[in-house]
Amino acid sequence: MKKNFLLLLLLSPLFATADVYLPAIFSSNMVLQQQSNVMVWGWAQPGEKVTLSGSWQSETVSVVTNENAVWKLSIATPKAGGGPFTLTIQGRNKIVLENVQIGEVWLCAGQSNMEWSADHGVKDAKAELPTAYNANIRFFKMPKLTAETPQTDAKGTWAVCDSVTLKRFSAVGYFFGKKLNQSLSVPIGLIDVAWGGSYIESWIPEHLVNLFPNTRTSAETMIPSKGWPKEAGYIYNGMVAPLTPFAIAGALWYQGESNRHYPSTYYQLMHLMVDTWRGAWQKDFPFYYVQIAPFNYRDTTDFKAPAVREMQTRAMDIPKSGMVVVTDLVDDLNNIHPAYKKEVGNRLAGWALAETYGQKIGNYKSPQYKTLQVEGNKATVSFDNAESGLVAKGGSLTEFEVAGADRVFYKAQARIVKNNAVEVTSDKVPQPVAVRFAFRDTPLPNLFNKEGLPAVPFRTDDWKLGR
Incomplete structure (x- = not known):
């Protein structure tokens, strides 16, 4: 009798592996991607038939577990709404995932x-x-x-x-x-x-x-x-x-x-x-x-x-x-x-x-450097994503620097011109070559578009950085 009991203990893990089981990403309370062919997969005894059904539809799908103990099934999901649903996986055992939603x-x-x-x-x-x-x-x-x-x-x-x-x-x-x-x-x-x-x-x-x-x-x-x-x-x-x-x-x-x-x-x-x-x-x-x-x-x-x-x-x-x-x-x-x-x-x-998702929400992009034009001692940078205009929050524009051919950058005066451009000058740079904006570890820039989004830090040069 003791031999039979010991044999049963040794074999019990083998019997346990015959049960269908799922990866952790599948559980009750989950969300499945709407309007998709969602892959559901798991493990079971090789040769075991596994059936999958979702309460949002009457059809079921099934597959036979392969020699590696793996099964995979695809199920179509509807447009979001109408839940919660259940997702049922049936093999030797039955798994019911509850409170499932379909969405994004x-x-x-x-x-x-x-x-x-x-x-x-x-x-x-x-x-x-x-x-x-x-x-x-x-x-x-x-x-x-x-x-x-x-x-x-x-x-x-x-x-x-x-x-x-x-x-x-x-x-x-x-x-x-x-x-x-x-x-x-x-x-x-x-x-x-x-x-x-x-x-x-x-x-x-x-x-x-x-x-x-x-x-x-x-x-x-x-x-x-x-x-x-x-x-x-x-x-x-x-x-x-x-x-x-x-x-x-x-x-x-x-x-x-x-x-x-x-x-x-x-x-x-x-x-x-x-x-x-x-x-x-x-x-x-x-x-x-x-x-x-x-x-x-x-x-x-x-x-x-x-x-x-x-x-x-x-x-x-x-x-x-x-x-x-x-x-x-x-x-x-x-x-x-x-x-x-x-x-x-x-x-x-x-x-x-x-x-x-194609919603019309207005401008959702930060102003981004587009072009640089230099006339005399003035460098003018224009921006994309500023169709409604640029604004300086809290006073004069900050974080602009300008350099000449010597590649030495100086703090610059900057002002908004036209609708989507900033004019940059410095008394120390009579002939500007390059402009940088918020180009340091701790910038505190105040240039925004009228939608309230901050401008993207940038530099117009491609000079080697650092020491």
Whole structure:
């Protein structure tokens, strides 16, 4: 009798593996992307039939689990609304996911300014807590995970937005989702995969980072830390790869401070990351991101932070992308984590509402340098995204510098001329050659368009930076 009992204990894990089970991204309270063929996948006994059905339709779909114990099924989702629904998976066992909504799903990734939440001291997120409950906003918060190879599952579970779940969730992601929910009147699912301090190289497969000399050098010179990976690809493998079969509407990105160590490659790395992610999802989804905020890095000679911002501006040539400028949203230049995130999320939502969802919301883009014209001692820079005009908030324009052929920059006087241009002069530069705007670690510019969006920092020269 003891032998039989021991044999049963030894065999019980084998029987357990016959049950159908799902990756963590599928749980009750989840949001599925509307009007999509959503992939649902999992594991079961090889040869086991698995059936999938959603309560929004009468049809079911089924498949036989392959020899690797993997099954995959695709189910069509309707237009958002009408929920909540159930999603039922039937094999040897039955799994019923309840309180499922269908709407818009967005990935929220990056380093600490994307990760920061009410628990981290984000003041406007804290203010939301008493009234945070919203059954039409759902969170999936993934813990920090790394892996040497791409994974097929992760950790976490879906939860309804309330005063408890919001405390630990990305404040930028939440405010973005809240704005979308208010404007589109559809359920919003947000997936938080941010990791404070992380390098962009960790978010890209290692073999791709190592494919190019510059990006390989950037990865090899990442500064060691105790709080985030210094290996290329490790976050991608542990936190991004497990999600790639899961249908999303788009991605948000707030990262770059850590990549000051080698800023010249950031443009190439952003292209590489977006192309890789879109390829993995097999979808040309929109990608909206935040330019790094002013912060006192206590190094004013190497222009590392301005160089990262410059690369981020250049990366706006990524199709279906958009960049948010936050030079006006910093409350403490000695804190790398601005304490307010609502307007950051709202500006990201502006891009999504206009570009992804086709809403007419007015100008949602920051004024951006267009051309430079020099006449005598006057340099005039014109801007795109200022059709309604430019304004100087709080007095005379600040943060403009001008240089002559000697490449020495001097603080300049600047004034708005015409509708979308600024005239720049300095008594020390009789023949201007180049203009810079907000091109330092801690700029406090006051040039905006009339919609209240700050101008993008820029320089008109391509001279070598730093010492």
